[in-house]
Amino acid sequence: MSDFFTDSFGRPLNYLRLAVTDRCNLRCFYCMPAEGIDYVDRKDLLSYEEMLRLTRIFVSLGVNKIRLTGGEPFVRRNFYGFLKRLTKIEGLDKIAITTNGAVASKHIPFLKEIGITSINLSLDTLNKDRYTQITRRDFFDQAMETYHAVLAAGIKLSVNMVVMEGKNIEDIVPMAMLTKNDNVTVRFIEEMPFNGIGARYTIGFNHKKILETLKEDLPELAPIPFKDGTTAQEYTIDGYKGKIGIIAAYTRTFCGSCNRIRVTATGEMKNCLYDQGVLNLKRMLSDGSSDQMICEAIKAGYSKKLKDGREAEAARMTSVSESMSSIGG
Ligand code: SAM
Ligand code: SF4
Numbered sequence: 001m002s003d004f005f006t007d008s009f010g011r012p013l014n015y016l017r018l019a020v021t022d023r024c025n026l027r028c029f030y031c032m033p034a035e036g037i038d039y040v041d042r043k044d045l046l047s048y049e050e051m052l053r054l055t056r057i058f059v060s061l062g063v064n065k066i067r068l069t070g071g072e073p074f075v076r077r078n079f080y081g082f083l084k085r086l087t088k089i090e091g092l093d094k095i096a097i098t099t100n101g102a103v104a105s106k107h108i109p110f111l112k113e114i115g116i117t118s119i120n121l122s123l124d125t126l127n128k129d130r131y132t133q134i135t136r137r138d139f140f141d142q143a144m145e146t147y148h149a150v151l152a153a154g155i156k157l158s159v160n161m162v163v164m165e166g167k168n169i170e171d172i173v174p175m176a177m178l179t180k181n182d183n184v185t186v187r188f189i190e191e192m193p194f195n196g197i198g199a200r201y202t203i204g205f206n207h208k209k210i211l212e213t214l215k216e217d218l219p220e221l222a223p224i225p226f227k228d229g230t231t232a233q234e235y236t237i238d239g240y241k242g243k244i245g246i247i248a249a250y251t252r253t254f255c256g257s258c259n260r261i262r263v264t265a266t267g268e269m270k271n272c273l274y275d276q277g278v279l280n281l282k283r284m285l286s287d288g289s290s291d292q293m294i295c296e297a298i299k300a301g302y303s304k305k306l307k308d309g310r311e312a313e314a315a316r317m318t319s320v321s322e323s324m325s326s327i328g329g
Helices: 048-060 079-086 105-114 128-135 140-153 169-181 207-217 281-286 291-303 309-314
Strands: 015-019 065-069 094-099 118-122 156-163 184-190 232-236 243-247 260-263 268-270
Touching: 015 048, 048 079, 048 281, 048 291, 065 079, 079 105, 105 140, 118 140, 128 140, 140 156, 156 169, 169 184, 169 207, 169 243, 184 207, 184 232, 207 243, 268 281, 281 291
Parallel strands: 015 065, 015 260, 065 094, 094 118, 118 156, 156 184, 184 243
Antiparallel strands: 232 243, 260 268
């Protein structure tokens, strides 16, 4: 740990989440409005060359784990070519992707071949109609195909379910039951206010209610000690192949050991989902700044990481309303 650059709370800089696009083929209602989405100009997105350069710089600072997210990574043209080049960067031990799975299934064997280490699949229900209501698109079968393809390929799989009062509470237990026979971690996530519409927000179903709901049907849930740097409180059930996780993403119980850095699709560096950005990397990548100068700027930016997401939100000039797709969830 001592070899890593750390922030003022001693949290090591070793994990980067990179949004490869803000575009998406779904319209999940907790993430973006049905219509009128303000996608950024293509020229304002980081290019793959810029992302590769940035990744090398982050690796030189100690980053050894990267997660590619978005928007939907698989809708960006030539994402596979980019991945192939990314996997050649020395020093990255873990390359993970978060995807909705809508167009990913046929590429999964290829991902295994080039060394992608884990996939988070977003799936909020096992009911096709509810899936269509939540995502406003008809890709349930394709998402399930991706689920099975990832398991078959032997890539580490987590499923992310955003839990929403009045939308998918009845899915909590069926989703947890996936862990009985499949080697999957099913993670229940509190809904956050990043829905792109800026509506006033109060959480309906928090981590405590999620746990209570699970325990009603699965009283044998046993907690695993919380690991620093992670976000999920995990549980096992004796005899089950997979694990269950609860992420208090809105309540923010895990921030103390959070060392994530995010780079948005437009190259804004964020120390926290809830902050407004600490450094415009896109500008530095195009204004002739050397790698060394960018390294120093990243270190200075990371040093400003606040204690937790509550402080990060309080320090904002405007209230949270952006779409998660523009941040990289
Ligand atoms: N399109 C990809 C996907 O859906 O997996 C990657 C990007 S998406 C923004 C990343 C994660 O953020 C997904 O698991 C999604 O469920 C989650 N997410 C999006 N909006 C959210 C919100 N308002 N609250 C909680 N999680 C959210
Ligand atoms: Fe797209 Fe992912 Fe947002 Fe859903 S959560 S709209 S799949 S970016």
